[in-house]
Amino acid sequence: VVLLEASPAALASGVFEAACEALAAALEEETDASVAVVTYDSAVNVYFARAGQPPASLALPLRAAGEHLLPRAAEPFHPVSEAKHELTQLLRALPALHADRAAGGAAGAGAGAGA
DSSP states (O other), X not given: OEEEEOOHHHHHHTHHHHHHHHHHHHXXXXXXXXXXXXXXXXXXXXXXXXXXXXXXXXXXXXXXXXXXXXXXXXXXXXXHHHHHHHHHHHHHHHHHHHHHHHHTTOTTTTTTTTO
């Protein structure tokens, strides 16, 4: 599971983008691994990348402790060998996607993340 902080601080510092680029580069290696990509700021976003399909996401609002809302166990895991292109595209698109969210009126979104 790849868990990436997408808070305004992580975006502004460049850490989020650097992590996405490093992960995309790591996908160049041949592997039998499966990966799940998850970001968090004011919500937890689980990304789905399937071969031949555009990436999709599911936003899970942060809830009180003890309340869990998660996708079925196997859904977010992607065999790298089957969806390498889609996963790479997703990782390269995430910085712009989260920057757009932050600029689009989500002021304060994730303000407590990473604090």
